Amino acid sequence: MSSQNPPQQSGNNLDPWYSNYAARTAGLAASEVRALFAVASRPEVVSLAGGMPAVSALPQELVIESMNRVMRDQGSVALQYGSGQGVPKLREQILEVMAMEGIKASADDVVVTTGSQHALELVSKLFLDPGDVVLAEGPSYVTAVVIFRSFQAETHHVAMDAHGMIPESLRENIARLKAEGRRIKFLYTIPSFQNPAGVTLSWERRLEILQIARDNEILVLEDNPYGLLHFDAPPPPALRSIEQEGVIYLGTFSKTLAPGFRVGWALAPHAIREKLILANEAAVLSPSSFSQLVVSEYLDSIDWRAQVDRFRGVYRERKEAMISALSEYLPNLSWTDPDGGFYVWLTLPPNLDSKQMLPRAVKELVAYTPGTAFYADGGGRNNIRLSFCYPTPEAIRVGIRRLQNVINGELDLLETFSATGPLQTVRDRSFSAPPPNLD
Amino acid sequence: MSSQNPPQQSGNNLDPWYSNYAARTAGLAASEVRALFAVASRPEVVSLAGGMPAVSALPQELVIESMNRVMRDQGSVALQYGSGQGVPKLREQILEVMAMEGIKASADDVVVTTGSQHALELVSKLFLDPGDVVLAEGPSYVTAVVIFRSFQAETHHVAMDAHGMIPESLRENIARLKAEGRRIKFLYTIPSFQNPAGVTLSWERRLEILQIARDNEILVLEDNPYGLLHFDAPPPPALRSIEQEGVIYLGTFSKTLAPGFRVGWALAPHAIREKLILANEAAVLSPSSFSQLVVSEYLDSIDWRAQVDRFRGVYRERKEAMISALSEYLPNLSWTDPDGGFYVWLTLPPNLDSKQMLPRAVKELVAYTPGTAFYADGGGRNNIRLSFCYPTPEAIRVGIRRLQNVINGELDLLETFSATGPLQTVRDRSFSAPPPNLD
Numbered sequence: 001m002s003s004q005n006p007p008q009q010s011g012n013n014l015d016p017w018y019s020n021y022a023a024r025t026a027g028l029a030a031s032e033v034r035a036l037f038a039v040a041s042r043p044e045v046v047s048l049a050g051g052m053p054a055v056s057a058l059p060q061e062l063v064i065e066s067m068n069r070v071m072r073d074q075g076s077v078a079l080q081y082g083s084g085q086g087v088p089k090l091r092e093q094i095l096e097v098m099a100m101e102g103i104k105a106s107a108d109d110v111v112v113t114t115g116s117q118h119a120l121e122l123v124s125k126l127f128l129d130p131g132d133v134v135l136a137e138g139p140s141y142v143t144a145v146v147i148f149r150s151f152q153a154e155t156h157h158v159a160m161d162a163h164g165m166i167p168e169s170l171r172e173n174i175a176r177l178k179a180e181g182r183r184i185k186f187l188y189t190i191p192s193f194q195n196p197a198g199v200t201l202s203w204e205r206r207l208e209i210l211q212i213a214r215d216n217e218i219l220v221l222e223d224n225p226y227g228l229l230h231f232d233a234p235p236p237p238a239l240r241s242i243e244q245e246g247v248i249y250l251g252t253f254s255k256t257l258a259p260g261f262r263v264g265w266a267l268a269p270h271a272i273r274e275k276l277i278l279a280n281e282a283a284v285l286s287p288s289s290f291s292q293l294v295v296s297e298y299l300d301s302i303d304w305r306a307q308v309d310r311f312r313g314v315y316r317e318r319k320e321a322m323i324s325a326l327s328e329y330l331p332n333l334s335w336t337d338p339d340g341g342f343y344v345w346l347t348l349p350p351n352l353d354s355k356q357m358l359p360r361a362v363k364e365l366v367a368y369t370p371g372t373a374f375y376a377d378g379g380g381r382n383n384i385r386l387s388f389c390y391p392t393p394e395a396i397r398v399g400i401r402r403l404q405n406v407i408n409g410e411l412d413l414l415e416t417f418s419a420t421g422p423l424q425t426v427r428d429r430s431f432s433a434p435p436p437n438l439d
Numbered sequence: 440m441s442s443q444n445p446p447q448q449s450g451n452n453l454d455p456w457y458s459n460y461a462a463r464t465a466g467l468a469a470s471e472v473r474a475l476f477a478v479a480s481r482p483e484v485v486s487l488a489g490g491m492p493a494v495s496a497l498p499q500e501l502v503i504e505s506m507n508r509v510m511r512d513q514g515s516v517a518l519q520y521g522s523g524q525g526v527p528k529l530r531e532q533i534l535e536v537m538a539m540e541g542i543k544a545s546a547d548d549v550v551v552t553t554g555s556q557h558a559l560e561l562v563s564k565l566f567l568d569p570g571d572v573v574l575a576e577g578p579s580y581v582t583a584v585v586i587f588r589s590f591q592a593e594t595h596h597v598a599m600d601a602h603g604m605i606p607e608s609l610r611e612n613i614a615r616l617k618a619e620g621r622r623i624k625f626l627y628t629i630p631s632f633q634n635p636a637g638v639t640l641s642w643e644r645r646l647e648i649l650q651i652a653r654d655n656e657i658l659v660l661e662d663n664p665y666g667l668l669h670f671d672a673p674p675p676p677a678l679r680s681i682e683q684e685g686v687i688y689l690g691t692f693s694k695t696l697a698p699g700f701r702v703g704w705a706l707a708p709h710a711i712r713e714k715l716i717l718a719n720e721a722a723v724l725s726p727s728s729f730s731q732l733v734v735s736e737y738l739d740s741i742d743w744r745a746q747v748d749r750f751r752g753v754y755r756e757r758k759e760a761m762i763s764a765l766s767e768y769l770p771n772l773s774w775t776d777p778d779g780g781f782y783v784w785l786t787l788p789p790n791l792d793s794k795q796m797l798p799r800a801v802k803e804l805v806a807y808t809p810g811t812a813f814y815a816d817g818g819g820r821n822n823i824r825l826s827f828c829y830p831t832p833e834a835i836r837v838g839i840r841r842l843q844n845v846i847n848g849e850l851d852l853l854e855t856f857s858a859t860g861p862l863q864t865v866r867d868r869s870f871s872a873p874p875p876n877l878d
Contacts, residue, residue: 028717060514063510075499076494076499262553285556
């Protein structure tokens with residue numbers, strides 16, 4: 001964890017085992033997102049905070065049919081322990097899913113995990129020693145940063161713009177960290193429809209980022225939960241489609257089918273894959289046979305590509321509702337306009353603090369995730385992540401209108417009680433720390 | 440890991456990322472049990488090796504009914520992410536299950552995990568620093584030892600006899616380790632129908648072991664997968680029923696329902712429980728909603744206690760088949776005679792090595808787990824774990840007859856090529872290192 005943002009100690013002297021915890025446990029603090037879930041669950045609140053997929057867009061009878069076929073035809077396998085690597089047939093089917101993003105691979109190198117979150121945990125367990133560094137986009141996925149910290153590694157952020165991670169910032173980070181004698185264990189990236197920024201790494205930059213990683217012998221951890229959820233044209237091919245030996249790829253069925261099954265996977269270079277299986281076996285013995293077989297049967301018997309198209313349509317409509325509401329209610333602010341995925345990244349006027357503003361938002365019955373949740377170094381103070389994945393277009397519109405009230409209320413307060421300068425009204429699509437070559 | 444049994448490095452210089460792994464990864468070697476699974480899966484082999492429950496004794500229509508009710512009534516919840524602590528209703532039902540072993544608790548202190556294996560991983564992640572010590576019965580559960588090693592902790596074994604862990608050996612271990620300045624993080628124990636020894640900690644010893652733990656401020660990790668699977672009288676009440684603040688209790692539905700769902704739990708003192716939830720969220724976001732709801736619905740609508748009785752009957756019959764076959768075919772050897780659970784612990788003549796003997800066993804079409812798998816220190820060389828949980832009584836009989844051939848063949852070989860003494864024929868129920876107060 002960085003010095004700007006020390007972890008909270010959640011234990012105290014009332015805990016008789018306080019002095020017994022491992023050093024790494026000091027880094028396990030409740031995330032800002034977690035506290036929000038409690039708030040957002042109240043029905044009168046429009047939550048633009050969580051990342052829950054729109055499972056209501058999945059016809060449940062398709063799942064019920066798959067379940068019943070599994071129990072009828074393979075019940076005793078579904079109920080039993082399985083292999084630590086996952087069901088062979090499902091691993092073959094995962095190849096078909098990844099082929100849609102240009103990836104060629106062998107089912108031997110796929111390891112099924114309890115959601116791709118668990119793949120991220122296992123890779124971190126395999127690679128991270130205390131004091132190691134992980135490079136990640138700034139902002140980055142909140143629970144990735146939590147995992148890295150839980151293994152006592154530091155996350156250092158690479159700047160982004162509307163075309164994704166900026167190669168020059170990556171080079172600068174590597175040079176600085178090497179000069180400091182730090183060990184960079186991997187580059188964690190969400191190249192397509194990034195969480196939380198909503199931007200996509202361009203094809204040219206994919207090539208350049210991979211070349212930088214190769215030149216510096218840095219492993220790349222490509223997390224791709226949203227790649228198939230594009231609104232129009234697909235994103236550029238996956239990093240793993242370009243480079244095999246230097247990339248661990250993480251995928252999931254949580255967004256293209258449903259998260260309730262907890263079925264994700266890692267595709268890893270051969271030697272790493274072998275260790276991942278051992279780590280998976282130590283952690284859970286085997287991923288759920290039942291969940292894997294239901295997902296496999298669903299892929300086999302349902303037109304799952306048509307269902308992914310249906311999800312795309314749902315999310316496209318919701319994204320458009322959000323962008324249109326932002327244009328109407330908050331025309332002076334800047335935001336990203338994603339081509340897929342779940343998230344919009346909003347930049348507030350520089351004198352507003354998104355975390356301090358949250359109680360007012362909850363009072364106005366709208367929830368969001370403050371930008372600081374996505375930085376290990378205290379960045380993101382005047383940013384907000386807005387999720388359009390779960391609420392209906394109507395609810396999104398109501399939520400953004402409430403957000404307008406919240407922001408105006410904060411600005412009035414600032415104007416009344418402090419000597420603030422004029423509002424920033426530039427619509428520049430930059431993030432909290434605009435890089436020099438921003439376009 | 441102990442010095443007698445250094446971990447194998449499973450990577451090598453063909454792995455370009457070889458020098459990048461965390462120090463802990465050196466401890467992740469393939470277990471002896473793992474290699475056996477491949478062998479045991481050949482249909483002509485009678486496997487007395489694995490610990491797979493007899494899921495064929497579970498009427499599948501009960502599961503199918505529960506699944507369909509869940510999807511009909513709560514489909515959108517089942518398909519979605521859930522809370523990191525687990526479904527509230529299931530946590531209440533888990534209290535009823537634990538009440539059968541004398542435990543009183545609050546659902547607030549239950550954390551649902553991806554099998555109890557994952558609870559063991561998460562507790563280890565929370566507590567174990569490199570160089571820490573875990574105390575565990577000798578022999579102990581193989582994958583527990585693997586987890587402790589994966590967090591760079593050493594397992595030190597406490598001697599057992601037919602009444603379970605020997606309090607005097609626990610005292611001696613603690614005194615020695617304290618004198619050496621070592622940090623003992625917890626005592627890991629399977630008090631009832633232990634894996635692999637099949638023995639049960641007596642009531643008097645439960646009280647004494649807990650007093651020793653209290654006196655030395657050592658946390659107890661009670662792993663209880665088999666407690667409800669007694670053949671006649673139930674085992675003494677759980678350790679957690681006697682002591683609350685000093686015990687983390689692990690339970691699972693893998694043996695009383697089915698392992699394919701991967702639903703287990705931890706019951707932990709309040710402050711530890713809070714950290715367990717955070718660790719669970721970091722690792723998997725939330726355990727599978729679908730699996731949890733199906734288990735919950737099953738517990739609600741099925742007479743699950745009657746089903747546990749049915750499992751008891753199946754395992755009792757298989758245990759009796761194994762003991763009877765051992766008496767007939769290997770009358771000169773000693774073994775434990777469990778009152779519940781899945782396992783018998785067999786002691787070979789002292790000049791036989793169970794691991795060296797394994798290839799001959801596979802040739803004779805019978806598989807078992809060599810005793811060394813259950814020790815961190817190279818112990819168990821002339822022991823074998825025999826599982827009676829999965830094969831039918833007829834198969835068990837065939838397997839033990841084949842094992843007789845294997846052992847006789849090895850003894851003939853030793854007699855022919857070396858100067859061996861007379862066979863040990865004492866039937867003393869002792870383990871590989873008989874303690875002085877053995878009864």
